[in-house]
Amino acid sequence: MVRRIAMLLSATLVLATGCGVDEDEVVRLKEGSDLSDTPYCGSLGCADPFRYCAELFLDFGRSPPLCVVDNICDRLECVKEGRTCAVFNGFPGQVKCID
Incomplete structure (x- = not known):
């Protein structure tokens, strides 16, 4: 019984945190x-005070938290035309495309 509960909790955790992009x-x-x-x-966080922690929203999912600079969007492009790369604050932050 304990094993079933543990497996159910593990599956729930995977489903809750494994959402794609x-x-x-x-x-x-x-x-x-x-x-x-x-x-x-x-x-x-990041050892370098000029970098902050953020996940990149890539086609295969979110990246691990990386120490990025403010102009990270200069090195990225949106897959869909007409969208703009944006950086959202938080810990970790998010780098993704918006309208």
Whole structure:
């Protein structure tokens, strides 16, 4: 019985946190750009005070929290035409496309 409850709770957690990204919000790297110089966030945020923690909304899902700079959208483009890359504050923040 305990095993069934544990499995049910695990499945619920996966369903609740495993939501994909809406295709209208997807960003991708511009040609010639990469994120190789972008460190992951720690539990307390970013060591560099000029970077902040944010998830990128990519076509395969959200990225792990990365330490990005304010102009991260200069390196990204929206998959859908007519949308604009935007950065939303929070911990972690979100980088996605909006109308």
